[in-house]
Amino acid sequence: MSLTTVTLANTVKNQYFYKLKANIDSFSSxxxxxxxGILFSLGGIGTSSMGGNNVHINIQYYAADIVIVFTLIWAFSTAITITTRPQRNHDFTFITNRLSSSLSNILFLITATIVGSITAILSGNVIQFLGFLFTDQQLYILNTGIQELVIGISAIFLYGLIVSAIGYFIGTLIQVSKLFIIVIPVSLLGFIFLEATLLEGTIRDNYLSVIKIFEFYVTEPIFVLFIVKVLITSSLFFMAAISILNRMEVRK
Known part of the structure; x- marks a missing residue:
């Protein structure tokens, strides 16, 4: 018998570093x-114009908004992909269980989201440089300090975290039953259609709609409360996924 004691922390650490190497393609994607997203942003994300007395001014805005949206979509799809059977079978390279596998997955998703949020913010500088390089228009750059940069990266990371948590939960449900591939999008579309067509006036005001759920996070003016909301919601989705995976058979 081996006298080596395998702890949960060591197992999670080994799986985490393994998954960083095994999922290097996700960073390539x-x-x-x-x-x-940068190519789509070169045409600008919005325009405004004004004029008077034979003077016309057209303003075109360059920012990384499209890149950020694409990054969130990537975080969502990566979270779903990591729950698939081939990915889960890689864990059997180690002495492992469902809990350590899920914890290493979550750590990997957090790391991937951090990388994605940093590169998404920095892509704004790339877009501005390309706009200056390939257009003959006067370009004005709004300078931002370290504080604004950190807040921007943190905000994108938090959005990516909750998107990853939802994706991980949905991916877990799909592993339980492939019917969820149909049930989840149909239920979501039906929920939106019901809201748009049947609920009006005071009923809409008292109804927990998709828009209200979206505004609950996006329109939060206090950044600390926004962090609390995201961390609590993400933790609930991750814990629900862990609970479901723990009930699955070892090789299922």
Missing amino acids: LIGIQVL
């Missing part, structure tokens, strides 16, 4: 999707 992040670069690809962000490059695509």
Whole structure:
């Protein structure tokens, strides 16, 4: 018998570093999707114009908004992919259980989200540089300090975290039954359709709609409360996924 004691922390650490190497393709796809977002952003994300007395001014805005949206989509799809059977079978390379596998998955998703949020913010500088390089228009850059940069990265990370948690939960449900591939999108579309067509006036005001759920997070003016909301919601989705996976058979 081996006298080596395998702890949960060591198992999670070994699986985490293994998954960083095994899922290197996910970071390659992040670069690809962000490059695509940069190309879509070169035409500007919005315009405004004003004029008077034979003077006309057209303003075009360049920012990384499209890149950020693409990054969140990538975080969601990565979270679903990591729950698939081939990914879960890789864990049997180690002495492991469902809990250590889930914890290492969550750590990997957090790391991937941090990388994605940093590169998404920095892509704004790339977009501005390309706009200056390939257009003959006067370009004005709004300088931001370290504090604004940190807040921006933190905000994108928090959005990516909750999106990853939802994706991980949905991916777990799909592993339980493939019917959820149909049930989840149909239920969501039906929920939105019901809200748009049947609920009006005071009923809409008292109804927990998709828009209200979205506004609950996006329109939060106090950043600390926004952090609390995201951390609590993400933790609930991750814990629900862990609970479901713990009830699955070892090789299922």
